[in-house]
Amino acid sequence: MPTYEYIAVNAAKACDHCRAGFEVRQRMSDEPLKNCPQCGNAVQRVISAVGISTRKSTKSLLSDENIKKHGFTRLVKEDEGKYRKI
Numbered sequence: 111m112p113t114y115e116y117i118a119v120n121a122a123k124a125c126d127h128c129r130a131g132f133e134v135r136q137r138m139s140d141e142p143l144k145n146c147p148q149c150g151n152a153v154q155r156v157i158s159a160v161g162i163s164t165r166k167s168t169k170s171l172l173s174d175e176n177i178k179k180h181g182f183t184r185l186v187k188e189d190e191g192k193y194r195k196i
């Protein structure tokens with residue numbers, strides 16, 4: 111089962127558990143977590159390079175093109191709690 115990393119969307123409201131990020135084991139088919147299991151504040155999944163490829167550099171893995179190719183959306187923080195898809 112893959113391990114996914116989550117981090118608080120709003121660090122100001124986060125608890126110790128989610129402020130620095132935490133890992134959760136989930137099936138690929140499981141819905142991503144939306145809230146911290148400890149404090150209930152919003153969390154977002156951190157895009158991990160693990161499992162996609164180990165031969166490319168992290169920089170190219172996290173390029174916009176590569177993220178889109180793998181079906182991820184990069185979120186840009188515009189304002190407190192607001193994100194814009196690019």
Ligand SMILES: [Zn+2]
Nearest residue numbers: 125128146149
């Ligand atoms: Zn929390």
